[in-house]
Amino acid sequence: MIETRELTKQFAGTVALDGVTLNVPLGETVVVLGPSGCGKTTLLRLIAGLEAPDSGEIRINGASVASSGASVDPRARQVGMIFQDLALWPHMRVLENVCFGLGSGWRKRHSVVAPGLTALRWVELERHKHRYPHQLSGGERQRLAIARALAPGYPYLLMDEPFSSLDPLLKDEMIGLLRRLRETLRTTIVYVTHDLDEALTLADRILMMKHGRIVGELVSATLAGMSREGLLEWYKGTLRS
Numbered sequence: 001m002i003e004t005r006e007l008t009k010q011f012a013g014t015v016a017l018d019g020v021t022l023n024v025p026l027g028e029t030v031v032v033l034g035p036s037g038c039g040k041t042t043l044l045r046l047i048a049g050l051e052a053p054d055s056g057e058i059r060i061n062g063a064s065v066a067s068s069g070a071s072v073d074p075r076a077r078q079v080g081m082i083f084q085d086l087a088l089w090p091h092m093r094v095l096e097n098v099c100f101g102l103g104s105g106w107r108k109r110h111s112v113v114a115p116g117l118t119a120l121r122w123v124e125l126e127r128h129k130h131r132y133p134h135q136l137s138g139g140e141r142q143r144l145a146i147a148r149a150l151a152p153g154y155p156y157l158l159m160d161e162p163f164s165s166l167d168p169l170l171k172d173e174m175i176g177l178l179r180r181l182r183e184t185l186r187t188t189i190v191y192v193t194h195d196l197d198e199a200l201t202l203a204d205r206i207l208m209m210k211h212g213r214i215v216g217e218l219v220s221a222t223l224a225g226m227s228r229e230g231l232l233e234w235y236k237g238t239l240r241s
């Protein structure tokens with residue numbers, strides 16, 4: 001479970017988070033919506049350990065990973081991340097990209113290469129394992145980023161508009177892949193997007209952020225059967241209130 005309690009974060013006087021309390025139970029996919037600048041990316045970066053909160057606490061699997069003055073290293077948080085720019089290593093081949101975070105001396109160690117190959121198989125990229133990222137299509141690079149995030153077998157995945165630059169067909173394919181992997185691996189996901197269709201397709205629960213706060217929530221019972229138009233109306237109404 002991911003829990004945050006009253007998280008706050010400012011950047012040079014700009015309030016990015018203003019008391020965010022959030023619980024994401026194991027296996028749940030929470031989609032975070034909200035206008036540009038409302039703090040969505042900051043929330044993910046704090047959970048991942050890429051930024052420290054000014055105040056508040058983050059607990060992962062029941063253990064405190066960030067609180068006043070104390071912070072657990074990102075690699076120890078058991079959290080995979082996929083951001084919009086993917087952040088693949090251009091000088092590393094596909095298999096190296098996937099294995100890099102799994103341990104040192106990866107070339108020799110079966111214990112590192114095996115999970116890397118498994119992750120590439122999940123996203124159907126094993127046959128391209130010796131290519132460099134620039135030798136892959138856009139969709140293949142997205143799949144590589146997913147494989148890299150999943151390879152360590154972490155139970156948590158943070159995704160920040162991961163498919164926003166893809167054409168509709170590829171996006172559809174990627175969302176289908178993510179849903180299948182989520183079923184197989186029981187991954188807990190926090191997913192940031194501006195795309196309402198994506199939100200409806202993926203979310204067990206939707207949260208709405210505004211000015212650094214969570215201001216609205218749609219639970220699964222309400223989401224079941226909700227149309228895009230219905231979600232848009234809720235989005236507009238929540239923003240106005």
Ligand SMILES: Nc1ncnc2c1ncn2[C@@H]1O[C@H](COP(=O)(O)OP(=O)(O)OP(=O)(O)O)[C@@H](O)[C@H]1O
Nearest residue numbers: 011012014015016035036037038039040041042043
């Ligand atoms: N490193 C930083 N330095 C200064 N200000 C920052 C920094 N990171 C974020 N901010 C500010 O904090 C606020 C929240 O930014 P954040 O990126 O979390 O928003 P967002 O909801 O993810 O936006 P978008 O939907 O456009 O990606 C914004 O006002 C942004 O300008």
